[in-house]
Amino acid sequence: MLPDDVIVFERGWLSANNVLLIGSGPATLIDSGYCSHSFQTLSLVRNALGQRPLERLVNTHLHSDHCGGNSLLQSSFPGLETFIPPGHAAEVLRWDEVALTYAPTGQSCPQFLFDRTLVPGSEQELGGMNWEVHAAPGHDPHSVVLFSPQKGILISGDALWENGFGVVFPELEGIHAFDAVGDTLDLIECLAPKVIIPGHGPVFTNLSGSLGIARKRLEGFINSPAKHARYAAKVLLKFKLLDVQEISRHALHAWATDVTYLGILYGRYGSEQSLREWLDGLIAEMLGAGSLRFDGKQLRNS
Ligand SMILES: [Zn+2]
Known part of the structure; x- marks a missing residue:
């Protein structure tokens, strides 16, 4: 289903899944799990890489279950370059735990740094593959998804899971975002990935089935x-x-x-x-x- 140089660590729901790209070029990890699992994340990465260092860390978005291992990985791999979506870059620089949602969700995330932003519309070479960066607002206004057109692989974060999608957090603050969820599902349909690596749950291939479940769920939320x-x-x-x-x-x-x-x-x-x-x-x-x-x-x- 996936090439040998794309390794998925499917985690329990407290930690987002991690994707390790070990093709040519710098070894790259996408998302780093929740902080209480950060040593487990580190050992999964070390076991898979052996002597090779982790050189890049990428976050699809900055919820605590996706970047809670960033701090430990940064201190464990000197020279690690960290890429985040641009929307919360200022908040990371001043470590604003309210804007970054750690305080209002009652969750934890150790402070981390970043080196570059993943600008939607750009392409990134990660793990020897070209990945398109697409904005994927809805669940989180600043989320991105990564798509490899050559391999037909989508790294969807919490924008689409096999059986749904993540809580639409802006709606909790009275900011309309259900439309954005629908637009992001339409974008994913247009990309037509053959394999989807979600932020939680198993890797899957039935795109139309998952989009059907997600749209039905979204309709239920819009109606109520x-x-x-x-x-x-x-x-x-x-x-x-x-x-x-x-x-x-x-x-x-x-x-x-x-x-x-x-x-x-x-x-x-x-x-x-x-x-x-x-x-x-x-x-x-x-x-x-x-x-x-x-x-x-x-x-x-x-
Ligand atoms: Zn999330």
Whole structure:
């Protein structure tokens, strides 16, 4: 499905998948996972490269689960050149944790530096292949996707997964972005990749099937923004559970009280209940769906 010099590390959902390009030229890693998995990311890269150094690091976007390993990789490989999408370059320079979404999501990301930006419309030679850089707003306004026309490979980040796409974060702040999600899906359809390496989940080839699922999901969110809001709130809670694995209900409530995005969603969609009741409703749905377990004492990831 993929050439031998394109290696995908499919990770659990806390960390985005990593793509290692080991063809001619500098060895390149695309996306680096969540910070709590950064040593695992480093050992995956070292095991695959042997004595060869990692020379380039590229981020499709700057969510914590895609660039949380940047800092460790930068300190482990002197001379590593880091490429980020240009939209958040100023915020990385001044390390603005609010604009970079780490603070409002209640997530962590160690500070990193960058050397160059991946300007949409440009081409980059990475791992001995030419990659077109395309803007892919929606899930994140500054995301890019990378497309190799010669090999028909798309690195789609969180713009398209086999069974959907990531939370449309701008919508949580009241910024319309569902249209942008649709435009990005149209762009991907035009590129017509043969193989898609998503930010999460398995590599896949059924583009039309995945676009059908994504468009249906998008239509559901457009028809009911409250449904998207509830989904987003559960994703934020699940992310926390993926990170800590187990937590008391009381501690989860306390954490959630400080998470700006949950506060906004509660204010807009849940305020006829207390925050506690609203959170308990979400937790009950997650327990019902099997994405959480309760062992009588602690809530656990499952
Ligand atoms: Zn993302």
